Amino acid sequence: KRGRRGSGGRAAQRVGVCNTSGSGTDLPAPSGEAAETHGPLPQNTTLFMGFAFMLTASSEIDRLTNRPASDDEDDYVQTGPYNKAYTESQLQAGGGFVLQDFNEEQCKAAYQSLLIADQHCRTRKYLLCLASGVPSVSHLWVRDCCRENKLLNYRNYLLPAGVGPDEALVEWHPRCSPFKALRVLLVFEKPVELWVQLISMGGGSSVRQFPADKDSSDIPAGRYEVVVTDSSCPAWVETEVTSQDVPLVSPEWLIQSVIRGECLGFHSKPQYRHDYASTS
Numbered sequence: 001k002r003g004r005r006g007s008g009g010r011a012a013q014r015v016g017v018c019n020t021s022g023s024g025t026d027l028p029a030p031s032g033e034a035a036e037t038h039g040p041l042p043q044n045t046t047l048f049m050g051f052a053f054m055l056t057a058s059s060e061i062d063r064l065t066n067r068p069a070s071d072d073e074d075d076y077v078q079t080g081p082y083n084k085a086y087t088e089s090q091l092q093a094g095g096g097f098v099l100q101d102f103n104e105e106q107c108k109a110a111y112q113s114l115l116i117a118d119q120h121c122r123t124r125k126y127l128l129c130l131a132s133g134v135p136s137v138s139h140l141w142v143r144d145c146c147r148e149n150k151l152l153n154y155r156n157y158l159l160p161a162g163v164g165p166d167e168a169l170v171e172w173h174p175r176c177s178p179f180k181a182l183r184v185l186l187v188f189e190k191p192v193e194l195w196v197q198l199i200s201m202g203g204g205s206s207v208r209q210f211p212a213d214k215d216s217s218d219i220p221a222g223r224y225e226v227v228v229t230d231s232s233c234p235a236w237v238e239t240e241v242t243s244q245d246v247p248l249v250s251p252e253w254l255i256q257s258v259i260r261g262e263c264l265g266f267h268s269k270p271q272y273r274h275d276y277a278s279t280s
Contacts, residue, residue, distance in 0.1 A: 039144065047094030113134045127255065184228060219237065229248055
């Protein structure tokens, strides 16, 4: 598969508690015309007709942690230069419909929806597409389709779901329900809509956001099965839910469950502790 490394390798471990990555930047192309490195605009104006596309780019932290932990690994494939704006123009020139943000209804309405990226990452779009079952495909697929002026099999260019808890790459998988029927309480200083969306798309039966600065004891017993929070969680909240035998986990547990497509053990990794601090 192009634009990724084989599933047998291991990635370098993320530094610190990294939940999601911000919007990435384009990978610079060498000097020369864009068509030489990214392929020409398609001659066939219906090449991507019926497809709905979203585009995202890896961040610097993604690129750093996606590299193999050892320089001795031979299965790492460096991705090609990526110009998101130019790739978007190729898709539109070929009749593709480009969504500027994730929209589940529009994705369902399309003949096929794809997320285009330079490599697997933790951007908002990447995680939402993974949770909803939208395949993430290397931008090299667009380049090669335009070079050959025909629609190639995007499945040969699938990007991984991400790096799993054992630091090995997890293959892309169809939509799963890792949080099926799970009742979740979110406790953060500011509401995080992304966590709500991931839990809901993952089958969660109820999700409630609880502000970390709220000082009234308003957590009914027996209503929640897990609390997703971070180090900003007030001590009284921790005491309250712990007395109810409700586990507190970090967003890393949430993301890893989405990547694996299964509900991981709440205490199966130190990184899943809500107050986990890296010693790196």
